[in-house]
Amino acid sequence: MSLQYLKLILLITITTNAVAAQIGKHCESEYQCTDEQICVSNLCVCKFNHIAKGIHCFREANFGEVCWFNEQCTDHRLICANTSVGIQRCICDMYHQYDYNVSECVLKANITDLLQERYDIHSQIVEGARSTFHGILITGLVVTGIGFSCMIIAIIYCFRMHISDTKLNRQVTILTNSVGKKPQASVKRSSEDTKKMNDAAIGPIFSDDLVIG
Structure with missing residues (x-):
């Protein structure tokens, strides 16, 4: 009675510890491997006439x-x-x-059927390549057109900015020249007025001396 009890405990222990292993995983017995697998050299592998796909084995x-x-x-x-x-x-x-x-x-x-099937496949490949090439060509033309337009706009903008800078420089030069000439003219005029006033003041003195003499 005790021997049967020990066998039962051993069977329960083995069943409890038996964990389903995947292909190539370590195993101690076939019970640890999943369906359609066996344990060979402590590794789970597919049974004979079976093929592995992922972690499962399928019959050929x-x-x-x-x-x-x-x-x-x-x-x-x-x-x-x-x-x-x-x-x-x-x-x-x-x-x-x-x-x-x-x-x-x-x-x-029937070789004709084979050739026709190959021709159909070849035609599909050629048509797909042609469509792809046309799409790439159109995309390239559009990108080139956009780039050329941006270049023209940039050139026009730079040209207008150059013209504006030239006009502005001319106006600044003219304004600077006009401001610089006005003080010189006023100084020259004031010196001439001072000279006239001195002459006017000295004139009567010399005339009085002449009368007294």
């Missing part, structure tokens, strides 16, 4: 089997795509068709 899918992404399909000629019933399955890509005799995707026999 053959032709016609349900899938979630392209890498899940077993053949490089298979892709994971929606079918007519709305379920994603592994089917042959556009360049191959499934041959039930050999149970694999084989190259399409």
